[in-house]
Amino acid sequence: MNITSTIYHTARARAGVPLALGRQHPKAAYQQTELAALANYLILLMLRNVTSDGYVIEDPANSGQYSAPGCVIAAPSFPANTPGVDQDYVYNWVRDAAITAIEIAAAGLPVTPGSGMPSLIDYVSFARLCQTNAHPTLGHACFTVAGQPRPWTEQNDGPAIQSLALLQAYPQLDTATQATARQVIETNVSYLLGAYQKPTTNLWEEHEGLSFFARSVQLRCFRAVAANTHGIGVAADVPTAIAWLESALQDHWNGSYYVTMLAPDAGPGVSIVPEELGYDPNIDIVSACVYGAVPATDTRLLATAARLRSQWADPNSRAFYPINAADQTRGIGPLLGRYPGDTYDGDVAHPVSGGHPWALCTCNFAELYYRLANEIDHAGTVPLDSLSEDFFAQVGVTSATSIADAAVALRSAGDAMLRAVIYHSDRYELSEQFDGTSGYEKSVHNLTWSYASFLSAVRARTSGSKLSGKVAGKSARAAGSKK
Template identity: 45%
Template sequence: MLTFASMRSAVTAPGFDGIARVMYWLMTRNVASRVISYTDPLTGARSLPGAIVASPSFATDGTGDTTQNYVFHWVRDAAIAAAEIAASGSRAGDPLVDLRMAQYAEFAATCQAATDDLATAVFTIDGRPRQGWSLQHDGPALQALMLLGAAERLDGPARDAARGVVERDLAFVVERAHDPATNLWEEVSGQSLFTRAVQLRALRAAPDNALGAAIPAGAPDVEAWLAARIPDHVDGNGRYLSVLDAQLRPDYDPNIDVVLACLHGAIPATDPHLLATVAELRRIWTDPASPFRYPINDIDAAEDLGPLVGRYPGDVYDGDNDPTDTTRDVVGHPWPVCSAALAELHYRVAAAIANDAAPPADDLSRPFFAQVGASGVATSEAVAALCRAGDRILRAIVSHSDHLSLSEQFDKESGFEKSVRELTWSYAAFLSAVRARRRVRPGGGG
């Protein structure tokens, strides 16, 4: 039986594999099947198998925790969660995982058939486009990557469905890569580094794919063009800018979506511009002199936990207000998604150093390594320091969770969970970080 005492014990002496197993089952409650089904709170429609609900929260669900309705299938969020489901089973085949992958592929095909524009970012849980939502270009690339990676789990009609979905997704990337679109956080329209990075990774993964999906004409040229655009996002300080050619809110950079562009896209973990950006992200939420510092990080630091991080310093969304109201004081809070992404970045850098046997030593990267005590030390000590840094962040997420249930955000003052509950992406981000940790220390996760 999971008790508060046992959970705190796991946090103190990290047992991340065991924690991840619990979070996996909490996440998969949001995956519709023939056994688990959801009802659309607006229309009464029943979910189709394979729909991945972003969160079971909606404004009138009786909890009073949020004004938002997340009972929808976001293409981006669903692909990220589905990747964790695919990674959860044995490579020899896990019948339940394979079934979920088949249902995911077939639901993706249903959604594609219901729209003429694959920039449609959100679908109802019965496979219809959500009306009045922004157009986004990252979902098709992430969906294609997920299905290409899960090819060995698919056969028969599900494999045929996945092949068709991937071919349409890749064609969309080639046709629309040059176009601006709404960014990852669904707030501004422009040229997004995250979108470009995941599109580039999808095109690089496409040749000789195991699904037998056809590669669209012009793919190599678009791939080369996207690769050449990544440096355009570097600012005068050597850090990445998240969105170009956009009307940005104040203090929109540094933005954690740059880290997500590494985890889900084609930005290397040891990219000096990325590490310079991460060092600044960490500073703004921990430095006592920063106006954006989260008070909860001061409390956690005394317990050797954290830090928790948010989306960007000028965030005004807390899950309960109108995010278009820019007259409000800054009220942004840390997110499990963002914090787990930061932890995973540390593990990925550790793995890269362990493989190359030498940490980067350039001026842009130096502040990142100095923050975690990984500069000027032996390679093995640098790897250990980076792993400890990631562990502190994951322990903070667990410590502030509601008995391992994860919401969208943590309150920056109290650390209590807030906004929509049981956010699928929060679980997926934690699971992905734990998998990255295992790659540093084979055979161990906790």
């Protein structure tokens, strides 16, 4: 041992630090952390993946090609810098970028005097660039950092959720950018009116069919455009599209849960994915509530959500994640994945049976809890019926539970999920996935959508209202409906 080492260890001993511990990092106090305050930090982490004229990145797949302002990369991971991951995420996905822009618009970031919010102005500019370059259709899902189409699939939820993001950003744009946003939205709507009844590639980019998620987001988009007060033109066919999608979503019910991908012309509830692949229940049904038009009070949605939670949290389930057993002793979780037959962990060359939990899936489910609690507070009733009773039972809510206590139980369940995400984070940095056994982060690091989903959930958590004393004492069954 040299003299420097001797002094170091002597100092640690005098400070009462056991030598055997070695170098230690402070632990995140996940149970004590205020989630709303933490969100202010996570948005800064998310913004590292959003480019501007002062923050430019080079395309790792194309040396000498640089990002245009407003590009939102899915993650800074690509095979050369992420061992064990063979996927390149340094691209702009239309959906991911829109979800990110929605959170930027909701964050209350500084506005340039006499102009608007710089990041949102850049986002509109890049959205227009990609729309102009889109090929073969305006549903093209993925673009390079310079706004050129990457060979990829057509995903018709993209133009819809992009339009929703532009509508939310609209008040924070300057006059010239507002005009551009109106043009992008009107072009998107024109395209969607010719596409909404057709099959599309789904949220997870694995199958083509009639997507519950895409239909839900398209429905929300059409409704929002029809109600807009920004001078955006409303095509005569929009009301017809709204009515058609409202009916079409019901075709996904198979009597037990919503099916994520229907086979065209096969009838209601018939999946295009063979049952043995384990594609249902699929977490994108919950995402359809977060980003689309499915209400949190839909008891068919809640029946689906109950199955989703149990398949990863119930030790008797074949899809059970062992980390959820350990987390239960900590009072957090469970962590949730995409679907029971998942095999993707960032490395498509080496599939893993059962997959792993995802941060965004867990956060979306937490947001469902918060949204439902808010609806219960507002309406003074709990949507407890034969379809939803398993969902409520998972959080300890029965027909005897008061309405106030039901809302508290739902928010507590959401908090437990978000705290699990924070507990397993790398000092608050969020990857795409967590190992289903150890809980350590997996797959690509710093996934933009992981941050955005956490921020969205926290917004839903903090937007609730208090119940009046008159309603608070009523039981869930007395105030709710029974089918």
